[in-house]
Amino acid sequence: MKLNKKDISKALESISVSGEGQNMIESGVVKNIMVFNDEVIVDLTLSTPAMHIKKRAEVDVIKAIHDLVYEKAKVKVNITVEAPSKKQPEIKGKPIPGIKNIIAVASGKGGVGKSTVTANLAVSLAKMGFNVGLLDADIYGPSATIMFDVEHERPLSVTVNGKSKMEPVQNHGVKILSIGFFTKPNQAVIWRGPMAAKALNQMIFDANWGELDFLLVDLPPGTGDIHLSIMQSLPITGSVIVSTPQNVALADAKKGVAMFRQESINVPILGIIENMAYFTPAELPDNKYYIFGERGAKNLAEDLQIPFLGEIPLVQSIREAGDIGRPAALQDNSSITKALTEITKEVVAETVKRNTALPPTEAIKITTMAGCSAVNKK
Numbered sequence: 188m189k190l191n192k193k194d195i196s197k198a199l200e201s202i203s204v205s206g207e208g209q210n211m212i213e214s215g216v217v218k219n220i221m222v223f224n225d226e227v228i229v230d231l232t233l234s235t236p237a238m239h240i241k242k243r244a245e246v247d248v249i250k251a252i253h254d255l256v257y258e259k260a261k262v263k264v265n266i267t268v269e270a271p272s273k274k275q276p277e278i279k280g281k282p283i284p285g286i287k288n289i290i291a292v293a294s295g296k297g298g299v300g301k302s303t304v305t306a307n308l309a310v311s312l313a314k315m316g317f318n319v320g321l322l323d324a325d326i327y328g329p330s331a332t333i334m335f336d337v338e339h340e341r342p343l344s345v346t347v348n349g350k351s352k353m354e355p356v357q358n359h360g361v362k363i364l365s366i367g368f369f370t371k372p373n374q375a376v377i378w379r380g381p382m383a384a385k386a387l388n389q390m391i392f393d394a395n396w397g398e399l400d401f402l403l404v405d406l407p408p409g410t411g412d413i414h415l416s417i418m419q420s421l422p423i424t425g426s427v428i429v430s431t432p433q434n435v436a437l438a439d440a441k442k443g444v445a446m447f448r449q450e451s452i453n454v455p456i457l458g459i460i461e462n463m464a465y466f467t468p469a470e471l472p473d474n475k476y477y478i479f480g481e482r483g484a485k486n487l488a489e490d491l492q493i494p495f496l497g498e499i500p501l502v503q504s505i506r507e508a509g510d511i512g513r514p515a516a517l518q519d520n521s522s523i524t525k526a527l528t529e530i531t532k533e534v535v536a537e538t539v540k541r542n543t544a545l546p547p548t549e550a551i552k553i554t555t556m557a558g559c560s561a562v563n564k565k
C-alpha cells in the first residue's frame with residue numbers, strides 16, 4: 188500500500204500536546220514526515236527530556252497512523268530534544284486565558300509546611316483584593332481540601348461556551364481544585380508521572396477558573412518527574428520555596444532551587460520562605476526557641492542569591508487553624524496574620540519585579556493591585 192504524507196499529517200493532528208492546548212502539527216513538534224510506500228518516518232522535536240513524555244509521543248504517533256491511516260504501516264519515530272536555549276528565566280507553555288500569574292510553591296523536603304504556607308498565601312492575597320485560585324497538585328498528600336474545609340464537596344460540571352468544564356470549589360475567597368477531590372480518603376493513591384500530569388492538566392485547562400490574578404500551585408514535595416511535567420506544561424510566572432531552618436530541609440530546598448534553575452525548566456525563583464523559624468509558646472509570647480536551628484533558610488537565600496521573603500514561627504494556632512479548615516491568615520489582627528501579610532506582600536512585590544524583567548505576555552500581567560502597597564516598593 189502506498190501511503191501519502193497528507194493523510195499522515197491529518198492523523199497527527201488528532202494528537203494533542205500535553206499542556207499546549209494545540210495538536211502536534213500546530214505546535215510545530217512534528218519537524219518532518221517522510222513516506223516510502225507503507226513506511227513512514229516521523230521526526231519530532233520535543234522541549235523536554237522526560238522519558239515518559241518521549242515514550243508517550245512515540246506511542247501516540249504510531250497509534251494515530253495505525254488507527255487513522257493504515258493499520259499495517261511501518262512507522263519509525265525519531266525524537267530529538269531541544270532544550271530552550273535562552274539562559275534567562277522565561278515564561279513557558281501556552282498562556283491560560285484569564286490567569287495572570289501562576290506561582291508554584293515547592294519545598295524539596297516533605298512536611299515542612301508547604302501546603303500550610305500556600306493556603307495562607309492564598310487567603311492573604313484574597314484579603315488584599317486579588318482574585319485567587321489554588322491548585323493542590325500534591326499527589327502524595329493533598330491537603331487543601333482539609334485546610335479550606337471543603338473535604339466533603341466536589342467540583343461541579345458547568346458548560347462554558349458549549350464545553351463542559353470543572354467548576355472550582357470556593358471558600359474563604361479562594362477558588363480551589365485539588366487532586367484530593369478525586370481520591371477516596373484513606374486510600375493510598377499511586378500516581379505515575381503521566382497519570383498525574385494528565386489529571387493536573389485537566390484541572391488546569393478544563394476548569395472554569397475565570398479571571399485570576401494569582402493561581403498558586405501546591406507542588407508535591409521532592410524534585411521528580413511530576414515536577415518536570417507541571418513546569419513544562421504551565422506558563423509559570425515564578426516559584427516560591429518553603430523550608431524549615433533545619434539542615435536536612437535546607438539540603439532538599441537547595442535541590443528544589445537547582446531544579447527550577449535547570450536549563451530545561453528555567454523557572455524564575457521569587458524567593459524562600461522560612462517556616463517553623465522558631466517556636467513561641469502562647470504563654471511566653473516574647474520567647475523564641477530555635478528548635479530547627481536559626482536563620483538556616485535566610486542564610487541559604489543569601490548564599491544562593493535568592494530573595495528572602497520572610498519567616499513564619501512554629502505556633503500551635505497555625506496547626507490548629509489548618510486542621511479546622513480556616514487558615515491562620517484569616518484571624519483578625521493577630522501577630523501571625525501580620526507576619527503572613529508581610530510575606531504575601533513580598534511575594535507580590537517579587538512577582539511584579541519579575542514581570543517587569545520578563546517580556547510582558549498576557550500570562551504575566553497583573554491588573555489588580557487593590558489593597559497592596561508592596562507593589563510600590565523599591
Ligand SMILES: Nc1ncnc2c1ncn2[C@@H]1O[C@H](COP(=O)(O)OP(=O)(O)OP(=O)(O)O)[C@@H](O)[C@H]1O
Pocket residue numbers: 294296297298299300301302303304325327328330407408462463499500501502503504505506507509510
Ligand atoms: N508554622 C507552623 N506552625 C505550626 N504548625 C505548622 C506550621 N507549618 C505547618 N505546620 C503543621 O505541620 C504539618 C505539616 O504541614 P504541611 O502539611 O503544610 O506540610 P507540607 O510541606 O505541605 O507537607 P507534604 O507536602 O509533605 O504533605 C501540618 O500539621 C501543619 O499544620
